[in-house]
Amino acid sequence: MPGIVDLSAEFNIAASTAQKALAHLRTTGVVRTELGLGTFVADKWKTDTRGAPERYLRGSAAVKARRTSAQPLR
Secondary structure, three states: OOOHHHHHHHHOOOHHHHHHHHHHHHHOOOEEEEOOOEEEEOOOOOOOOOOHHHHHHHHHHHHHHHHHOOOOOO
């Protein structure tokens, strides 16, 4: 997988946000990090992640909209 700097540039997010996302993926067993080698998608995931990208993106879009919107979201 790309590193923190590349992920933050690609998705136009802060490096700390990319780092938190990778930490969450590590915790849920979706990715594994090997010191000196990088981060890789795990062969088998610890949890059921079907639909996870969509849920994450939906939540992320709502947070971003709240930050940029002058009007409250409903």
